[in-house]
Amino acid sequence: MGYRIKVTYSGRLLLRLALVLIVGIRPLVGRTVTDETGRSVNVPDHPQRLISLAPSVTEIVYALGRGDRLVGDTEYCDYPPEAKRKPHVGAVLNPSLEQIVALKPDLVLGIAEANRRETAEQLDRLGIPLYGLTAHDLGDLLGREAEAGALIERLQNRIQAVAERVKGRPRPKVLFVVWYQPLVTAGPHTFISDVIRRAGGQSVTDDVREEWPRLSLEEALHRDPDIILFPRSESFAPSLEEFPKLPGWRDFRAVKNSRLYFIPDTIVRPCPRLVDALEEVARVLHPEPAATRLATGAQQ
Numbered sequence: 001m002g003y004r005i006k007v008t009y010s011g012r013l014l015l016r017l018a019l020v021l022i023v024g025i026r027p028l029v030g031r032t033v034t035d036e037t038g039r040s041v042n043v044p045d046h047p048q049r050l051i052s053l054a055p056s057v058t059e060i061v062y063a064l065g066r067g068d069r070l071v072g073d074t075e076y077c078d079y080p081p082e083a084k085r086k087p088h089v090g091a092v093l094n095p096s097l098e099q100i101v102a103l104k105p106d107l108v109l110g111i112a113e114a115n116r117r118e119t120a121e122q123l124d125r126l127g128i129p130l131y132g133l134t135a136h137d138l139g140d141l142l143g144r145e146a147e148a149g150a151l152i153e154r155l156q157n158r159i160q161a162v163a164e165r166v167k168g169r170p171r172p173k174v175l176f177v178v179w180y181q182p183l184v185t186a187g188p189h190t191f192i193s194d195v196i197r198r199a200g201g202q203s204v205t206d207d208v209r210e211e212w213p214r215l216s217l218e219e220a221l222h223r224d225p226d227i228i229l230f231p232r233s234e235s236f237a238p239s240l241e242e243f244p245k246l247p248g249w250r251d252f253r254a255v256k257n258s259r260l261y262f263i264p265d266t267i268v269r270p271c272p273r274l275v276d277a278l279e280e281v282a283r284v285l286h287p288e289p290a291a292t293r294l295a296t297g298a299q300q
Contacts, residue, residue, distance in 0.1 A: 037112050037132035039120065044129075047107035053095055053119070054111045057133065058083050059271040061109070064147050072103045079273070097122055107131060111270075155275050159198065162282045166200030169286050174201040175225035175254070178212065178268070180238065183220055187211045191270050199281035201227070217248035227285065228254045232262040 035041050051072040052058040058077040061070055067082060074092050077083040087103060090096040092114045100108065100123065108123060108130040120130045174196050178184040186192035186203065187210050193203040204223035205213060230240075240260045243249045254260060261284045267277035 033131075035132040039132060041129045041131050043131060044106045049103070049105045049107070051089060051100055051103060051105040051108045052077060052110075053089070053108060053130075054092055054114045055079070055083075056269045056271040057109045057111055059269070059273065063151055063272050071105060072100070095119060097126070100128065101126060109133065151272065155272060158275050159278065162198060162200075162278055166282055166286050169200050171200055171202045172226035172285055173204050173224065174285070175204050175220060175223065175228045176267075177228060177230045180230075180249075183215045183217060184212055185215060185220075187213055191274065192267055195267055195274065195278050195281055196229075196285075199278055199285050201281070201285045221248070221251055225252065225254050227259045227261065228252065229281065229284070230260070230262050231265040231268055233265040 032040055032042050048069055049071045050061060050066065050069045052061055052070060053074060055074065055077045058070065058073045059079055061067060062080050062083065067080075070083070070086055072087045072089050073083055074095060075088045075090060076092055077086070077088075087099070089099040089103070093116060095115075097119075105128060108128055110119070110130055111133050115132070120132065123130045176186050176192055176196065178186060178192075185205050187208050188203060188206045190211050193205070196203045204220070204225050205215075238246070240262065243255050243260060249255055263280050263284065264273075264277050266273035267281070
């Protein structure tokens, strides 16, 4: 689970990160299975009471039509709206064991990038199975193989449409700002950088080793991004109009040229809506010519 193990992603994993449910990766033999973090877990044949320990997992459970079986999730699970009405078991990093036990789950779902190994071990001692996901199959585990396959096909088609639209176009240099003070960005092996590549851009951090590197403003300025992207969220305080006034930030060419954009914060969640973010980033990096937009509007 976060098990505090850092997981590295290749560009080929965007779809699997968006779904966490690729079908047929590993058959479930009996009911003692190896979860995606390498742990042996005893799971029920037909889990009826699920708890999700991550917003991305919650979204996927709903996308697979199993939201009615979700008896609890975290305080950060806010999509779909029904998820906010579920009993919450606390934060992603430190869920309440007491609240989990009180909800009597027969299966808890977590992810390696957010939850702690201690949580898995504590639940194991209480006799509650926690299945840890990385980039593999949830549809199979929940008995929704057909739904998972259909969802995958729809998302694959949308991803391919973006690839065709940006093919052959110049690739602008992009700085993605996870947080601005201090400046934290996304490394080359994260799903965020994969989105930027698939949207027809080039991350300015493609040469760094860390997954979530912290850069000085001087170093980021030296990398000279054409475009700067920010996740649209309530916790992000400055407006785009403020950056030209901020020391250090006002020196960026992208700031001077007003090439700063908020994009959906779904880009920071490895769930089906990650493809929504991909399409939006592609529109920002490669906007349609005005003539094309006018022609399209005239046809409607």
